Amino acid sequence: MSQSRGPEPGELELAPNAPPPARARRLAQWLLRASGWQLVGAAPDVPRCVIIFAPHTSNWDFPLLLAVRFAFGRPVAYLAKSTLFRFPFARLLRSTGALAVDRSERHALVERLVAAFGERDQLWLAMSPEGTRARTDHWKSGFYHVAREAGVPLLLAFIDAERRECGLGELFELSGDMEGDMARLRAFYATKKGIRPERTSDVRLLPPSDE
Numbered sequence: 001m002s003q004s005r006g007p008e009p010g011e012l013e014l015a016p017n018a019p020p021p022a023r024a025r026r027l028a029q030w031l032l033r034a035s036g037w038q039l040v041g042a043a044p045d046v047p048r049c050v051i052i053f054a055p056h057t058s059n060w061d062f063p064l065l066l067a068v069r070f071a072f073g074r075p076v077a078y079l080a081k082s083t084l085f086r087f088p089f090a091r092l093l094r095s096t097g098a099l100a101v102d103r104s105e106r107h108a109l110v111e112r113l114v115a116a117f118g119e120r121d122q123l124w125l126a127m128s129p130e131g132t133r134a135r136t137d138h139w140k141s142g143f144y145h146v147a148r149e150a151g152v153p154l155l156l157a158f159i160d161a162e163r164r165e166c167g168l169g170e171l172f173e174l175s176g177d178m179e180g181d182m183a184r185l186r187a188f189y190a191t192k193k194g195i196r197p198e199r200t201s202d203v204r205l206l207p208p209s210d211e
Contacts, residue, residue: 020070028070032166037064041168043072044155048117049171050147051076051126053157055201056195057133060111061159061207066096067119068166069126076125095124110145117150126157136201144181144205148174162193178205 005208020028032039053065069076080093082100093100101109117123129139147154156169169188172183187204194200 010139019073019075022073024070025073028067032067033072035063036164037067038163038165039068039071039167040165043074043168044171046153046155046171047122048120048152049124049155050150050152051124051155052129052143053126053159054128054130054139054189054203055159055192055194055197055199056128056130057135057196057199059133060195061133064159064166065126068168069097072168074124075122075125076126079128089094110142110149113142113146114149117146117152124155130201132201133196133198133199136205138202138204141205144167144174144178148176156188158189158192159194160192161195161197 029039044124053061068195075097079101080098082102084090085093085098085100111199113125117125125146127143129143130136131140143154152173154172157167158169159166171183172181182204189203
């Protein structure tokens with residue numbers, strides 16, 4: 001399945017699927033401890049999954065979750081706005097697993113991400129279901145459709161500023177019952193408090209007609 005080639009038009013250019021070096025993992029673990037955060041959970045032994053992280057309420061979430069990525073020592077790709085990929089940041093972003101995406105093409109993006117899973121034996125893809133630090137009354141549904149159509153589980157990543165914990169929770173197989181699946185996600189994230197808790201978004205999806 002895996003091939004070594006450049007991206008075709010409409011494909012996503014994924015970074016090489018290599019784990020962070022051991023020294024980067026140790027440094028990330030040390031930085032988390034030194035800043036008062038406890039790393040919890042364990043990286044499951046699965047080749048492919050969609051990782052969702054929440055709650056996303058602060059500018060500090062990105063460096064914190066990047067440290068979590070390195071601390072667990074797994075290669076993880078994540079989505080970033082294409083407008084950020086300018087000198088001198090483009091190379092740094094790609095080196096951490098960032099994929100440049102145009103958010104205005106969200107329906108095509110779901111198809112491309114599903115295709116990326118189909119073409120690769122190993123892929124951990126992180127997505128932010130809230131899509132913004134500001135409070136909203138719903139999550140974006142892209143993560144659900146990608147995981148469901150690609151046939152891969154969700155891995156629940158989180159920040160809990162109240163307990164000063166961050167890390168990975170359960171591996172979650174979607175059932176296809178969207179309401180039931182979202183109820184389980186709501187229960188998991190109900191106890192997780194963001195750095196700016198007043199910005200926490202409602203854990204629900206809009207009906208397809210309202211998206």
